[in-house]
Amino acid sequence: xxxxxxxxxxxxxxxxxxxxxxxxxxxxxxxxxxxxxxxxxxxxxxxxxxxxxxxxxxxxxxxxxxxxxxxxxxxxxxxxxxxxxxxxxxxxxxxxxxxxxxxxxxxxxxxxxxxxxxxxxxxxxxxxxxxxxxxxxxxxxxxxxxxxxxxxxxxxxxxxxxxxxxxxxxxxxxxxxxxxxxxxxxxxxxxxxxxxxxxxxxxxxxxxxxxxxxxxxxxxxxxxxxxxxxxxxxxxxxxxxxxxxxxxxxxxxxxxxxxxxxxxxxxxxxxxxxxxxxxxxxxxxxxxxxxxxxxxxxxxxxxxxxxxxxxxxxxxxxxxxxxxxxxxxxxxxxxxxxxxxxxxxxxxxxxxxxxxxxxxxxxxxxxxxxxxxxxxxxxxxxxxxxxxxxxxxxxxxxxxxxxxxxxxxxxxxxxxxxxx
Amino acid sequence: xxxxxxxxxxxxxxxxxxxxxxxxxxxxxxxxxxxxxxxxxxxxxxxxxxxxxxxxxxxxxxxxxxxxxxxxxxxxxxxxxxxxxxxxxxxxxxxxxxxxxxxxxxxxxxxxxxxxxxxxxxxxxxxxxxxxxxxxxxxxxxxxxxxxxxxxxxxxxxxxxxxxxxxxxxxxxxxxxxxxxxxxxxxxxxxxxxxxxxxxxxxxxxxxxxxxxxxxxxxxxxxxxxxxxxxxxxxxxxxxxxxxxxxxxxxxxxxxxxxxxxxxxxxxxxxxxxxxxxxxxxxxxxxxxxxx
Numbered sequence: 001x002x003x004x005x006x007x008x009x010x011x012x013x014x015x016x017x018x019x020x021x022x023x024x025x026x027x028x029x030x031x032x033x034x035x036x037x038x039x040x041x042x043x044x045x046x047x048x049x050x051x052x053x054x055x056x057x058x059x060x061x062x063x064x065x066x067x068x069x070x071x072x073x074x075x076x077x078x079x080x081x082x083x084x085x086x087x088x089x090x091x092x093x094x095x096x097x098x099x100x101x102x103x104x105x106x107x108x109x110x111x112x113x114x115x116x117x118x119x120x121x122x123x124x125x126x127x128x129x130x131x132x133x134x135x136x137x138x139x140x141x142x143x144x145x146x147x148x149x150x151x152x153x154x155x156x157x158x159x160x161x162x163x164x165x166x167x168x169x170x171x172x173x174x175x176x177x178x179x180x181x182x183x184x185x186x187x188x189x190x191x192x193x194x195x196x197x198x199x200x201x202x203x204x205x206x207x208x209x210x211x212x213x214x215x216x217x218x219x220x221x222x223x224x225x226x227x228x229x230x231x232x233x234x235x236x237x238x239x240x241x242x243x244x245x246x247x248x249x250x251x252x253x254x255x256x257x258x259x260x261x262x263x264x265x266x267x268x269x270x271x272x273x274x275x276x277x278x279x280x281x282x283x284x285x286x287x288x289x290x291x292x293x294x295x296x297x298x299x300x301x302x303x304x305x306x307x308x309x310x311x312x313x314x315x316x317x318x319x320x321x322x323x324x325x326x327x328x329x330x331x332x333x334x335x336x337x338x339x340x341x342x343x344x345x346x347x348x349x350x351x352x353x354x355x356x357x358x359x360x361x362x363x364x365x366x367x368x369x370x371x372x373x374x375x376x377x378x379x380x381x382x383x384x385x386x387x388x389x390x391x392x393x394x395x396x397x398x399x400x401x402x403x404x405x406x407x408x409x410x411x412x413x414x415x416x417x418x419x420x
Numbered sequence: 421x422x423x424x425x426x427x428x429x430x431x432x433x434x435x436x437x438x439x440x441x442x443x444x445x446x447x448x449x450x451x452x453x454x455x456x457x458x459x460x461x462x463x464x465x466x467x468x469x470x471x472x473x474x475x476x477x478x479x480x481x482x483x484x485x486x487x488x489x490x491x492x493x494x495x496x497x498x499x500x501x502x503x504x505x506x507x508x509x510x511x512x513x514x515x516x517x518x519x520x521x522x523x524x525x526x527x528x529x530x531x532x533x534x535x536x537x538x539x540x541x542x543x544x545x546x547x548x549x550x551x552x553x554x555x556x557x558x559x560x561x562x563x564x565x566x567x568x569x570x571x572x573x574x575x576x577x578x579x580x581x582x583x584x585x586x587x588x589x590x591x592x593x594x595x596x597x598x599x600x601x602x603x604x605x606x607x608x609x610x611x612x613x614x615x616x617x618x619x620x621x622x623x624x625x626x627x628x629x630x631x632x633x634x635x636x637x638x639x640x641x642x643x644x645x646x647x648x649x650x651x652x653x654x655x656x657x658x659x660x661x662x663x664x665x666x667x668x669x670x671x672x673x674x675x676x677x678x679x680x681x682x683x684x685x686x687x688x689x690x691x692x693x694x695x696x697x698x699x700x701x702x703x704x705x706x707x708x709x710x711x712x
Contacts, residue, residue, distance in 0.1 A: 013710065030616040091438060091546035100438035112545040119469045131461040132545060208595040 002103075003215050004089075009098035011059040011084050011239075020045040024286065043095060044391075050278045058084040071206075071216040073230035073247060075254050076224070080236040085109060089217065090186050092252070105135060113173030116160035124154055124170055125161055129176045143179045151175035153213030160372060171198055177203045185209060185216045189329075203229060217298045223251045223326040255391060269372075269387060270311070276383035279315070281374050283309040283351070285388045294389045301410055304361035306370065306388075308354040315349040316376045323356055324371035325363070326386075332371075333363060333408060362409045365394045426588045441706040447698050453467040459551045462556030468532070470559070471594050481563035482570050485518040491517075492635045502636075508674055510582055515571050517634040519564060520593070523663060525625045527560035529603025532621045536611050539712050549705040550698065553608040557601045571673075585672035592683070595690045601662040602694030609701040612708055621646050632662040658685035661693060 059081045066072055074082050076091060087093045089100060090108035115132040124149055140147075143404040147155050151172040153164075161169055187206070205252035206229060210216050220226055226233065233250035237257065243250055288305040289295040298304060301382045306323060322358050325334040336356055338345055345354070370388040374381050452459070471477040489511050496502045498508035505513075531553035535542065538552050566607070607624075611617040649690065657663045664686025671678050 012446055030614040033614070087709065088438060091436075092543060094441045094706045095438065096440055098440075100436075102436040102438070104434070106436065108545060111544045113542075115541050117469055119472050120465065124465075124468070128465055132541065132547065134455070134547065135458075136460075137457045233666040304528045 001068045003068045004067045005099075005101040006089075007063050007099050008022070009059055009085075009088065010060040010087060011081075011093070011096050011213040012096040013056045014054070014201060015057055033271060040394070057239055059088070059095075062236075062239075063240055064234060064241060065246055066215055068215055068233055068285055068306075069210070069213050071210045071218065071230045073226040073233040074217060074219045074234035074236065075226060075233060075250065076242075077138070077222075077254075077257065079238075081239040083110075084239075085218070085236070086186055088189055088191070088389075091291055102184055104183030105134070106184045106186065107177070107180040108186040109177045109180075110186070110188040112170055112177060116169070119160055121160055122151075122157045122164070125172065126176055129173065129182075132179060133152040133180050134143050135180060141325060142403070146174075147175045147179050150178060150205075167198070174198075174202055178202065178209075181209075181214075183214055184325060185214055187216065189220055189222075195307045196308055221324065223254065226381075227251055240323055252295055261269070269384060272384060274384065276380065278379065278381050279313050281310050281312065281319075281348075282384060283311045285309075285370060285372060287370075287388060287390050298361060298390060298392050300365050300392050301360050301362070301391075301392060301412075304356075306356045308356070308372070309351070310348065310374075311351050312348045315347060316374070316381060317347055319345050319348050319374050319376045319381070321345065322371075322373040322375070324373065326369045326371055327408075328367045328369070330369075356400075361392070363392050364408055364410050366394045367391050421620060432647070443601070443703065444512055444699060445541045445702050447702060451551055452554075454551060454701065455548050456462030457505060458547055459555050459558065462551060463562070466556060466559035467562045478566055480549055481566040482542065484563075485515060485522045485567050486570060487506065488522070489520050496635065511573050512571070512674070514581065514635055515574070516673050517632075517666045519567055520596055520664065520666055520669045521572055521629065521632060521634045522559050522567070522641060524596060525562040525599035525629065526563060527557040527597075528559055528604040529600070529621055530560060531556035531608030532611055532617065534604075535608040535708065536618070538613070542712055543709050547608070548603045548667060549708060550701060553701070554601055560600070561597070580674060583675035585678055586674060588672045590593040590676065592665060592672060595612055595661075595666045595687045596669070598694040599665065599690035600690075602690070602697035604697070605701045606693075606697035609697075609704050612712055613704065628662065632655070632659050632666055633657075634666060656667060658682040661690040665690065 003112055039244070043046055061079075062085065074085065076082050084093075086108070088095050089102070089111060090106070091110075092110075095374070112304075113129065115129055120128065126144065127137070135143075147195070148157060151168075151174075153168050153172050156164065156168065161172070173280065185206075203225065205217075206216065210229070216229075218226070218229060230247045231246045233243075234241060235246065235250045235257075242257075243253055268284045270280055270284070272280075286307045287296060287298070288307055289298075290303060292305075308321070317340075321338045324332055324333050325336075330357050336358065367389055369386045370390070371383075371385050372387045373383045379389040471480075474480060476483065478588075490513045491652075493511040496514075503510040503513070508516075533553045534551070534556040541552070542549065607617060607621060611621075658681070664682035664684070668681050668683040668686075670676070
């Protein structure tokens with residue numbers, strides 16, 4: 001049975017071209033409109049859109065059906081239209097064209113803890129958040145104990161949530177949402193929060209929801225999670241459905257496309273502008289494999305080799321270079337710094353190549369970003385968030401012949417056993 | 421640990437159709453009713469948070485009209501002696517208008533800022549958007565209910581016995597709530613489109629207070645000769661829905677003659693405000709998540 005039908009869905013945003021007199025913020029001021037009205041009285045009658053407005057199609061011609069019980073993973077790079085699609089399906093914003101038909105109660109979870117108020121206690125927030133998610137009061141009462149159990153916050157039930165640790169906060173927020181029991185559940189990247197054991201619990205809960213016949217639409221950048229949860233995937237690219245089908249196949253395709261946009265294992269950085277780039281020192285960054293060929297993939301536990309080409313538009317005295325490795329959510333997992341390892345660089349006054357090698361990168365399979373920073377006391381001179389993207393792939397870990405593991409990190413370990 | 425989800429509740433099996441904005445749309449009372457618990461919890465949150473964050477807490481609901489009563493009594497009764505009636509005493513006279521007025525002023529000011537203040541909610545989840553300004557009006561109702569006893573305990577002191585007019589009070593008050601909801605909703609929607617309204621609202625409330633016979637008597641022109649030039653202005657006063665509503669609220673409480681003519685006009689205007697406000701809100705609510 002089809003529970004969700006989407007036909008020719010499109011969403012267009014009006015983007016105001018820069019440099020015009022329009023407010024730089026998303027909203028308009030009365031003054032803007034009053035001056036507009038005076039200048040162009042014809043617009044009162046709805047003709048002629050202002051010349052400074054440009055159309056941006058976040059979604060175009062999107063059509064697909066979802067059957068009852070399917071767990072659909074929606075993937076795509078940033079700006080592919082995933083969030084817009086979820087916003088339309090959650091009825092937060094209306095489409096510009098097209099139609100959506102949803103059968104049954106829809107629960108959407110674009111953020112955990114929407115509507116939580118820091119001054120209110122955990123107990124009070126359960127009721128408030130539940131009502132915001134669309135639960136009736138008696139329904140919340142009925143599930144109250146389950147929610148508290150799931151969140152593991154019972155001793156703090158009557159403490160204002162502003163005193164909660166971020167972990168407790170997220171647990172409580174997810175617990176309320178997890179007990180919504182919708183027929184169609186729409187979930188954005190929210191599972192990515194909280195500690196690992198809680199994440200696993202959330203995934204378990206979602207699987208339960210999926211098995212009970214609910215339909216789930218799940219957006220994530222976390223490919224292992226997509227592969228673990230979903231029965232079908234949809235790949236969006238520039239607002240259109242690029243592919244629709246098997247999860248594994250689409251995840252592969254996704255990696256291939258990400259690679260295509262980020263070059264073959266390397267990024268040219270000299271054209272990249274950002275306010276953090278006081279001087280453009282970093283010319284390019286490349287990840288190399290065992291044969292010194294550029295790559296974006298690294299088998300788990302493998303040799304991480306980064307080559308940086310540096311320019312010296314100014315002479316820099318004893319620069320410190322930092323390579324940060326973030327997960328796809330922006331959490332810093334590793335920080336490799338020249339001063340910490342005594343590899344102090346000489347005075348930088350001409351171009352050069354800086355190489356960094358980690359013999360066995362202790363990161364679990366997943367997608368990562370390289371952040372680059374170069375500083376000379378006391379100034380930050382060049383800093384680039386997301387300079388390069390790479391993927392640590394599942395593989396035979398440390399020659400054990402086993403690839404299955406959990407956690408954020410991997411490391412070899414020695415074990416011994418003696419019978420007593 | 422957790423039980424697997426059971427079959428879902430009321431709206432099960434119903435089909436939702438999402439289409440491009442249709443322009444003018446009706447007020448979906450059925451949906452609002454379905455979300456009545458949300459309305460309740462939003463209002464309850466406003467009240468609770470306000471009283472948790474302030475030192476005097478719930479006392480503010482009484483202090484606000486109470487202090488205004490003291491100030492106006494000093495000005496109009498003690499110092500200038502503008503008010504010369506024996507009964508009711510001026511402070512009862514003025515408080516019986518300040519209570520509905522304070523409700524109205526609080527309601528429209530809070531409702532006016534409510535949608536902009538709920539940005540997180542509006543960009544992250546769907547619910548009938550009208551619930552936001554309506555809940556602010558609901559929170560103002562709680563303040564009103566808290567402050568009302570302040571007036572009622574004065575009645576025995578001055579031997580004021582309400583008459584049959586009291587029966588009309590619920591109706592008058594309902595119309596008052598409708599006009600506050602209408603104006604508040606309108607301001608809330610305008611505030612999303614034009615942030616200028618954040619500054620306009622306090623000014624508007626102040627101006628509106630002077631356009632409403634809260635603190636002054638319904639001044640009859642003493643000399644028929646002087647009526648000619650500006651008397652038409654007075655004819656316009658009931659177009660301010662608060663004129664007739666505040667006058668009749670006071671009259672009904674203090675057992676005076678109900679100004680039917682003004683009440684009729686004002687009630688009609690209140691309904692106009694309510695529907696215009698709600699319809700305008702519904703017209704633009706689809707764009708809230710995009711522009712807020």
